[in-house]
Amino acid sequence: MNDSLSLAHFLYVRIKQTIAQKQYIKCVSIGYSYEENYGNEYISVTYDVKVNDAYWAIPSLNEREFMFEGSPNYTFTLSTNTSRYEYKRGSKLLLLLEFRSIYESLTANAILQLEDALDPGTAIKVQDISKWPHANYAAKDIRAALQDRGNGFKLDRFETDTWQWARLHRLARQTRKIYIAERTRFKLTDTLLQQLSAITLTDIHSLLLKYDVPIHINGLHTIDEVHVHTAKLAEALKQELATTGYRYLDEAVIRRLIAYLYDHFLIDQKNEILHQQQAVFLNNLLIQQNDIVELKDG
Secondary structure, rough: HHHHHHHHHHHHHHHHHHHHHHHEEEEEEEEEEEEEEEEEEEEEEEEEEEEEEEOOOOOOOHHHHOOOOOOEEEEEEEEOOOOOOOOOOOHHHHHHHHHHHHHHHHHHHHHHHHOOOOOOOOEEEEEOOOOOHHHHHHHHHHHHHHHHOOOOOOOOHHHHHHHHHHHHHHHHHHHHHHHHHOHHHHHHHHHHOOOOOOOOOHHHHHHHHOOOEEEEOOOOOOHHHHHEEEHHHHHHHHHHOOOOOOOOOHHHHHHHHHHOOOOOOOOOHHHHHHHHHHHHHHHHHOOOOOOOOOOOOO
């Protein structure tokens, strides 16, 4: 039995049982979660039933215990520990899309059955999969691969994208007040940074996360573009330049980006720094009697 039929059978049995005992049902919840255990990757589908007071009023404990039989979980396997490095390139991405398609169609049918059969007032909750980054990035990578046959399925990029997705969204939420107050500081994007530095978006995002640089994100299901606080990025680049450990960017690239930021986004700060440097230079300049001095520009 393939995954589609197996999951359909799992839900069919649970739904049939729920409808048969509908007078005892308060809420039905269907959801999913990505799991990894000892190198085995899988998606766990959960069908959970919450009972009402009528259920607890049943005097027979034995009757209550055997009223809802069977496991409330179904496992959709993505890869196993022994085969995770053997499956064909891109198969995991295809399995993620396959699961999303199966889940969407089967849960839509489940909602129709439950709404039609259960007593009024019974809550039905189904976890939305349209915003799940794993499936959305899988679709994005496959589309990219189809448009560029030489690109192939970039599993390493996919893993990093899904790993960084939640962290970047969390950083955007944490720095939202800064974005609202200083929106004009967020004109620089991660894609422009990539063009200027020729480094990957992965390394750019890692740098932003490392120094908690305030950001604003475009895109919900996948991150389409990240807007970066220019002044805070300049501070982060200076810190990266001073680090003695691993750097996400080459020293020459960091210096070039700092110069670009001051030339295009931080002009007032640049002028202030130049004035401070000029003042220090003049204060330390020793002019003695009989020195010849040529003045320019006043």
